Amino acid sequence: MKYLYSCTLMFFCSCALLSLLFATNQTLSVDWASFNYDNGIALVEIYYTCPYNVFQYQLTNDTISASYQTMFRLKSLEGSDSIREISSHRAILKSFELAERRDMKLLDGFGFFARAGKYLLELHIFDKNFQLVKQDTLIVPDFSRSPSLSDLELASSVIVDSSGGKFTKGNMRIMPNPDLSFGSAYQYIYAYYETYNLASDTLPLELSYTILAENKEVVKSFPKEMKKKSGSSFGNTFALSTKGLKPGKYSLKLNLTDLGTNQKDSTEKSFWIVAKDTTIQITSSGLDSESLEKEIRFLATPTELSQYNNLNEVGKKEYLKKFWQKNNLEEFTSRVKIADNKYRQGNVMGRDTDRGRILIKYGQPDEIEVHTMIEHTRPHEHWHYYTKGYHFIFIDIRGNNNFQLIYSNSDNEPKNPNWENYVDPLELDDLK
Secondary structure, three states, X not given: OOEEEOOOOOEEEOOOHHHHHHHHHHOOEEEEEEEEEEOOEEEEEEEEEEEHHHOOOEEEOOEXXXXXXXXXXXXXXXOOOEXXXXXXXXXXXXXXXXXXXXXXXXXXXEEEEEEOEEEEEEEEEEOOOOEEEEEEEEEEOOOOOOOEEOOOEEEEEEEEOOOOOOOEEOOEEEEEOOOOEEOOOOOEEEEEEEEEOOXXXXXXXXXXXXXXXXXXXXXXXXXXXXXXXXXXXXXXXEEEEOOOOOOEEEEEEEEEEEOOOOEEEEEEEEEEEOOOOOOOOHHHHOOOXXXXXXXXHHOOOHHHHHHHHOOOHXXXXXXXXXHHHHOOHHHHHHHHHHHHHHHOEOOEOHHHOHHHHHHHHHOOOOEEEEEOOOOOOOOEEEEEEOOOXXXXXXXXXXXXXXXXXXXXXXXXXXXXXXXXXXXXXHHHOOOO
């Protein structure tokens, strides 16, 4: 077996909050679809997605990016064929605020050639701080039947696009949905399929679509469709409404009859309907009631903390209630989530780093100056809060991407007594 192409392009797509939370439980979601290529060889396409915030990002020259690797393994369960490939990638964000607001995911894919058979599929996504792994059994169909259907590729959207991009087939861009979850984020199930070895006559094809419950009972049927042949093979898309389906696991079945020969074929794909969560989940940002008690340290003054610590349990609960009424809890949780996603250092949460703490306490800076390639100095950042009159300097002292606060013009923040030794002398004139 041999690769047709590998993962070289990165895509980010937005999705609803619940789809992100559902996928986060699985962390890495992988789907695939096989299509006939030539002479008993199939083109197998792999699609995968994971939350954007599993990566460790860096800001360099106004570009927010993360580097990571993928390792793909495929081993035949019926023979000796196997492939293994490791490749490096770079994911880019426009902004953390946009990623947080749209609950973005990383979406990518690749393809390879394979013969019909059963394979063990293994996909790793990793960097020095984390590793996501997905294993499954992949079955490549035999497309020698007449007629013959490809696998169904379930998608979140299908739009007209002739640009020839990675997810474009013909003149349609088919955005994969490796989560295979619909209902809340996506009201319609979009699908792409191909059919092969059709009879050479003018009689049409009969297509029917059904949705089956997990026990294979039919729960929804759609009107049959007659489609004119356009040769011995073709590709086609369709969309079905998920209205009326309760949360749970289902499968979509496509039945095809070639009326020229009355021969039939079918293909089936599992998917999930996910209910929309209309409640506000504070814990989705990692802040349960215990955390909310602990995290007042970011906003409370020393006097307020002293008052809180001197109260009994009943008094503390009442104090917290009034404290979060006075301080915008929604804004606070948003800042914590951004800090955790943006400044995490291995096992250290972003909120517990210096940059994360300052972001949570003071909000997003009006300007960030990034200095990475200055001789005789370590990489460092200047954070400017012009409306508040604050200026902070963070520096990567040990070269491990842990930027420590060394300078502040705020009386409430520490200053390294030797901070001037860490920055470019040319920068000192602006600070004195």
